[in-house]
Amino acid sequence: MKQWLTHWVENIAAPTVRVNTADGYRFAVYKHLIPGIGQHRIDKLEPEHIEKLYARMMENGKAAGTAHQAHRTARTALNEAVRRNHIVRNPATLAKAPRLDEEEIEPLTIEEVRRLLVAAAQRRNSARWALALALGLRQGEALGLKWYDVDLAAGRLIVRRNRLRPAWKHGCGGSCGRKPGHCLQRKNSRPETAETKSRAGRRTIGLLSQLAELLRDHQAEQDRERVAARQLWHDGTWLFADPTGHVLTREPTPSTGRIFSAPRRSETLGSTTRGTRPPRCC
Numbered sequence: 001m002k003q004w005l006t007h008w009v010e011n012i013a014a015p016t017v018r019v020n021t022a023d024g025y026r027f028a029v030y031k032h033l034i035p036g037i038g039q040h041r042i043d044k045l046e047p048e049h050i051e052k053l054y055a056r057m058m059e060n061g062k063a064a065g066t067a068h069q070a071h072r073t074a075r076t077a078l079n080e081a082v083r084r085n086h087i088v089r090n091p092a093t094l095a096k097a098p099r100l101d102e103e104e105i106e107p108l109t110i111e112e113v114r115r116l117l118v119a120a121a122q123r124r125n126s127a128r129w130a131l132a133l134a135l136g137l138r139q140g141e142a143l144g145l146k147w148y149d150v151d152l153a154a155g156r157l158i159v160r161r162n163r164l165r166p167a168w169k170h171g172c173g174g175s176c177g178r179k180p181g182h183c184l185q186r187k188n189s190r191p192e193t194a195e196t197k198s199r200a201g202r203r204t205i206g207l208l209s210q211l212a213e214l215l216r217d218h219q220a221e222q223d224r225e226r227v228a229a230r231q232l233w234h235d236g237t238w239l240f241a242d243p244t245g246h247v248l249t250r251e252p253t254p255s256t257g258r259i260f261s262a263p264r265r266s267e268t269l270g271s272t273t274r275g276t277r278p279p280r281c282c
């Protein structure tokens with residue numbers, strides 16, 4: 001299995017899917033599938049082996065969503081093996097998928113929201129967390145916003161790009177002995193953002209007056225940072241930037257990791273209205 005999973009993810013899947021999808025596959029393959037079922041011969045793998053892996057993951061405190069991602073990845077990798085006649089049936093299709101229930105998109109409680117906003121207020125760009133919380137933006141969507149996506153006077157905001165995770169490469173030629181992400185001259189080999197996946201992902205959202213007000217304060221804060229940074233300021237027009245104007249990278253949510261799975265609110269305008277995020281299933 002280890003051999004097939006590695007071949008599949010590196011040579012079959014990764015070159016043909018979006019970078020974030022490939023990241024997800026690699027995470028599932030290297031972090032969970034290879035350690036969990038990598039030692040089995042591909043033609044001897046039974047659904048029960050896979051079910052035990054899911055059970056172990058959940059016992060070790062992994063979220064149902066993580067186990068489900070391992071499940072989808074195993075199923076996709078083994079479908080390809082069936083298609084190529086390496087095996088006659090797909091044990092991952094026969095295995096019972098980990099239950100992915102509504103908890104995955106349970107909204108935060110009022111108390112959690114309050115704690116989160118208090119924790120966020122201590123940070124730079126605190127508006128980023130409030131905005132994401134109020135509008136149900138994914139972290140990558142919030143970080144992908146530029147000022148021209150926002151019309152404070154009209155009270156509107158357009159989500160149309162996604163901040164991609166950086167993929168670091170050595171800038172030193174590989175001689176520093178560190179991992180690429182820790183290379184002092186590291187270079188990002190990926191674009192900073194990608195257009196949002198689908199037409200449904202691209203959407204115009206109405207801003208309540210309190211949110212518009214919050215963003216005006218944020219704008220004033222960024223103006224002060226721009227002045228302070230002087231010639232070091234890089235005008236990337238990012239809504240949420242680092243102290244010298246460069247795009248931000250994702251980071252853990254203050255006090256709770258759950259904010260970005262909160263349901264979308266109904267402030268979305270027109271026909272692009274969405275309710276809760278659909279489960280990422282099948």
Ligand SMILES: [Zn+2]
Pocket residue numbers: 170171172173174175176177178180183184185
């Ligand atoms: Zn290096």
